[in-house]
Amino acid sequence: MKKLIEYILQFGILNSQQIKLIEKKVTELELRKDEYFSEAGKTPKQVAFIVEGIFRGCYYNNKGEEITRCFIQEKSIMCDYVNFEANAISSDYLQACTDCKLIVFSRQAWEELSNIIVGWDAIKSKMVQICMYQKSRKNPVISQDATTRYLEFIENYPSLVNRIPLTYIASYLGVTQQSLSRIRKNIS
Incomplete structure (x- = not known):
């Protein structure tokens, strides 16, 4: 309270x-x-x-x-x-x-x-x-490439990345879960 x-x-x-x-x-x-x-x-x-x-x-x-x-x-x-x-x-x-x-x-x-x-x-x-x-949807601009959208997501929601399922992040970014996994692998 x-x-x-x-x-x-x-x-x-x-x-x-x-x-x-x-x-x-x-x-x-x-x-x-x-x-x-x-x-x-x-x-x-x-x-x-x-x-x-x-x-x-x-x-x-x-x-x-x-x-x-x-x-x-x-x-x-x-x-x-x-x-x-x-x-x-x-x-x-x-x-x-x-x-x-x-x-x-x-x-x-x-x-x-x-x-x-x-x-x-x-x-x-x-x-x-x-x-x-x-x-109101504050999601990334779809004209950006998926890696840029994911990096902006990390910047805007740093505490969420490890707390919510990847499927929700992928949906938010407008990519498949497989694409998101590849992006995450490439930037680590």
Whole structure:
């Protein structure tokens, strides 16, 4: 809980009573590797703070191929926020790449905090901006060669390389797992 409160306090000032209220409104959740926090075909119902673990945002293209759009790490808010706010059906998945520990706000709790805590909307807005930025695809430019894309991935996500399956990294980079293995072998 401490990590969540520290995260929130980066975006605004809350008194101890407001902090206690937030702590009462959330629940803790653990997801195992490969489980989904949010799924395509369903309406997102929760906002999560990642305490431990890594998630990936992914979807299936029109050829049925799984495409990894982004990775979301610890100390981040995570949600398919556009569909959460619109109460609409999602076309993306948020899947655990590792075993994960989350602190979760239900839709009702998220909205109630806006009605109770003065300034919560401003704090929430800043957190959501970062969440949306992380989820927007920041992947390498496909016109670059695959080795350059992988080197940029290592630079942008140094802590992920040895924590998540290569298949997810390959999907993110737009290469096959075999190509990624060759690239990794050539640069070692």
